[in-house]
Amino acid sequence: MYLYNATDQRLVDDRVIQFRGQMERFLAGCLSEDDFRPLRLQNGLYIQRHAPMLRVAIPYGTLSSRQLRKLADIARRYDRGYGHFTTRSNIQFNWVRLEEAPEILAELATVQMHAIQTSGNCIRNITTDQFAGAAADEIFDPRPYCELVRQWSTLAPEFLFLPRKFKIAIAGGREDRAAVRFHDIGASARVGEDGRIGFEIFVGGGLGRTPMVGKLLKDFLPREELLNFFEAILRVYNRYGRRDNKYKARIKILVKELGLETFAKEVEDEWEWSRGGPNTIEAATFNDMEAFFARLDYPPADPHDPAYRQALQYNRAFARWVERNVARHRVEGYAIVTLSLKKTGIPPGDATAEQMEGIADLAERFSADEIRVSHEQNLVLPHVARKDLLALWQGARALGLATPNIGLLTDVVCCPGGDFCSLANARSIPVAAAIQQRFDDLDYLFDLGPLELNMSGCVNACGHHHIGHIGILGVDKNGEEWCQVTLGGREGQRGALGRVIGPSFAAEEIPDVIGRLLEVYLAARHEGEVFVDTVERIGLDPFKARVYGEEHAAHH
Amino acid sequence: MPRIIKDGRIADDPWRWVTTDEVMTPECLAGDEHLLLPLPLWQDQQDRHDRARTGVWLAPDDPFIALLPWLAELPLIAIHFPVFTDGRGYSLARLLRSRYAYAGELRAVGDVLRDQIYFLHNCGFDAFCLRADQAPEEALGAFGDYAWTPVAGRGRALGV
Numbered sequence: 001m002y003l004y005n006a007t008d009q010r011l012v013d014d015r016v017i018q019f020r021g022q023m024e025r026f027l028a029g030c031l032s033e034d035d036f037r038p039l040r041l042q043n044g045l046y047i048q049r050h051a052p053m054l055r056v057a058i059p060y061g062t063l064s065s066r067q068l069r070k071l072a073d074i075a076r077r078y079d080r081g082y083g084h085f086t087t088r089s090n091i092q093f094n095w096v097r098l099e100e101a102p103e104i105l106a107e108l109a110t111v112q113m114h115a116i117q118t119s120g121n122c123i124r125n126i127t128t129d130q131f132a133g134a135a136a137d138e139i140f141d142p143r144p145y146c147e148l149v150r151q152w153s154t155l156a157p158e159f160l161f162l163p164r165k166f167k168i169a170i171a172g173g174r175e176d177r178a179a180v181r182f183h184d185i186g187a188s189a190r191v192g193e194d195g196r197i198g199f200e201i202f203v204g205g206g207l208g209r210t211p212m213v214g215k216l217l218k219d220f221l222p223r224e225e226l227l228n229f230f231e232a233i234l235r236v237y238n239r240y241g242r243r244d245n246k247y248k249a250r251i252k253i254l255v256k257e258l259g260l261e262t263f264a265k266e267v268e269d270e271w272e273w274s275r276g277g278p279n280t281i282e283a284a285t286f287n288d289m290e291a292f293f294a295r296l297d298y299p300p301a302d303p304h305d306p307a308y309r310q311a312l313q314y315n316r317a318f319a320r321w322v323e324r325n326v327a328r329h330r331v332e333g334y335a336i337v338t339l340s341l342k343k344t345g346i347p348p349g350d351a352t353a354e355q356m357e358g359i360a361d362l363a364e365r366f367s368a369d370e371i372r373v374s375h376e377q378n379l380v381l382p383h384v385a386r387k388d389l390l391a392l393w394q395g396a397r398a399l400g401l402a403t404p405n406i407g408l409l410t411d412v413v414c415c416p417g418g419d420f421c422s423l424a425n426a427r428s429i430p431v432a433a434a435i436q437q438r439f440d441d442l443d444y445l446f447d448l449g450p451l452e453l454n455m456s457g458c459v460n461a462c463g464h465h466h467i468g469h470i471g472i473l474g475v476d477k478n479g480e481e482w483c484q485v486t487l488g489g490r491e492g493q494r495g496a497l498g499r500v501i502g503p504s505f506a507a508e509e510i511p512d513v514i515g516r517l518l519e520v521y522l523a524a525r526h527e528g529e530v531f532v533d534t535v536e537r538i539g540l541d542p543f544k545a546r547v548y549g550e551e552h553a554a555h556h
Numbered sequence: 557m558p559r560i561i562k563d564g565r566i567a568d569d570p571w572r573w574v575t576t577d578e579v580m581t582p583e584c585l586a587g588d589e590h591l592l593l594p595l596p597l598w599q600d601q602q603d604r605h606d607r608a609r610t611g612v613w614l615a616p617d618d619p620f621i622a623l624l625p626w627l628a629e630l631p632l633i634a635i636h637f638p639v640f641t642d643g644r645g646y647s648l649a650r651l652l653r654s655r656y657a658y659a660g661e662l663r664a665v666g667d668v669l670r671d672q673i674y675f676l677h678n679c680g681f682d683a684f685c686l687r688a689d690q691a692p693e694e695a696l697g698a699f700g701d702y703a704w705t706p707v708a709g710r711g712r713a714l715g716v
Contacts, residue, residue: 163643
């Protein structure tokens with residue numbers, strides 16, 4: 001993991017002092033609400049429906065055990081004993097007191113953490129593949145680049161007041177687990193024919209009110225030019241992005257209005273000038289950075305450990321968990337474990353202070369002290385010896401974190417919704433809970449196979465509903481909560497936006513509606529065909545007919 | 557005389573801000589006043605003999621490219637911030653200082669508050685005309701908000 005140097009530490013310490021001063025001036029009435037708002041937002045502090053909410057940055061979703069223990073400590077002392085992991089791999093504390101926020105930031109600074117740029121119209125937390133550095137299909141580890149971009153973007157003075165927020169994702173695997181096509185900038189690892197290391201760059205992707213798949217801006221950007229090129233993109237956006245209408249202010253709208261070609265020309269013009277300039281990354285910098293993340297000290301571990309083999313054969317619950325929650329590691333004898341924060345009845349992504357401490361202990365024992373946050377709102381232990389899986393599973397089960405549902409229907413991605421968020425049009429947590437309760441049968445879930453269901457409580461799409469195989473969007477109809485359903489969205493190389501199937505449903509109808517959609521799939525699927533592929537093959541009509549058939553007939 | 561922050565100190569400001577709808581008489585232009593003209597007017601008055609007393613101010617979307625041939629002799633460029641959350645001026649400053657090597661005074665005017673000074677300064681501004689309700693004395697501390705300087709060579713070419 002990256003460790004702060006004196007400069008990094010000084011920066012977060014100075015930030016605490018600065019924000020404490022701003023808070024004092026605000027509480028003393030010397031700073032108006034309007035002048036204070038952007039300052040508190042740039043420190044992750046929102047005013048929500050019931051209380052202020054503090055969003056803490058987890059850069060590229062990586063935590064040490066010590067950091068996770070601190071988050072547990074903050075949850076207990078400053079909140080109501082839990083935190084919520086978000087789809088941007090951050091954590092939110094929903095019940096903090098405004099005047100205590102500088103204290104919490106000071107606590108975070110003691111473990112090299114902060115809430116800088118977790119909100120506001122600036123470059124937000126950098127995200128990546130939760131399996132980075134561990135995935136078997138990795139081209140190269142994206143984290144050294146994430147860290148370089150984190151350092152460059154933290155308090156990047158030129159880009160603190162952009163037209164709108166700006167999200168960057170960097171992925172290193174052959175498979176895209178970071179949704180790079182759905183970010184303002186997405187970078188995907190590439191090795192050129194001559195062996196040069198670089199990235200494929202996408203621009204203008206995003207969800208929200210106007211969802212778009214990112215467009216390919218550059219098929220190969222040499223890695224040393226990463227910051228120069230990003231700066232060129234940001235500068236063009238900062239100067240020309242719309243500021244008259246916040247719904248048209250994201251870079252995707254600028255790219256659309258200018259056209260990709262014109263936008264690319266502007267960027268090339270900026271880059272032409274800065275190329276090879278002071279922000280060019282030197283080879284030594286890459287080496288230093290890679291040294292933080294390289295992990296070569298895996299003790300040899302027998303992939304065929306007899307006790308593990310036996311447990312797989314005779315312990316059905318364990319075997320199911322291994323099937324769903326354990327992924328291949330690049331080192332033989334090791335595995336990547338996903339701890340499910342999607343137990344039925346618990347708001348997706350929530351973890352209690354006790355669970356966080358328990359996970360910190362498990363990471364210390366089994367995963368080299370390291371934890372990752374996935375954008376699907378689960379926690380990952382990236383380096384577990386296969387022979388330790390049984391003991392880890394037992395530990396996770398005791399904490400209520402071993403639901404074997406990763407990538408299945410009940411692994412619902414879900415924003416906090418109307419229960420907390422003041423932007424929401426509808427509550428999302430009760431809908432997610434109703435779905436989990438209805439489809440709680442593991443045999444049924446396993447038979448359904450991989451199926452991603454994402455739910456957002458409003459068009460801002462924090463629950464990424466557009467890229468769920470099934471997407472649910474909460475809408476308000478005359479004060480009642482309704483849900484719009486989309487089908488066919490997906491992440492990854494074949495990234496696509498879901499399409500709306502028709503008129504919305506009352507929130508309480510949703511489990512039934514999903515049941516009917518699943519019946520269509522089960523009847524139509526080919527052997528081994530996953531839900532979203534069936535949707536792609538047969539189109540929306542059979543689903544619409546099953547869901548709306550009779551009502552439609554009655555209307556016509 | 558109004559006061560501004562310049563080079564990290566409080567200073568008197570001799571410049572008169574000329575608005576876009578002001579009509580400049582020949583007498584006024586011939587006088588020895590320090591005039592800070594909006595870009596369109598500055599373009600019309602480029603032959604004003606007293607170049608040392610003629611500055612220009614830019615709105616965030618002004619085509620500043622027109623200034624490029626004159627950068628070496630311009631004593632002052634001011635960039636207007638209609639609201640402090642409009643960040644276009646930061647990129648303009650960065651471009652003027654680094655890409656186009658402007659070395660004269662670069663002043664932030666308009667909705668300029670204490671809490672942005674550190675970052676404005678980092679982008680190349682060396683003078684600040686704060687919003688009327690802001691006390692320049694109290695804002696001087698902002699230059700020390702962070703001990704840190706931007707990483708990876710950011711700002712090295714700025715000459716600030």
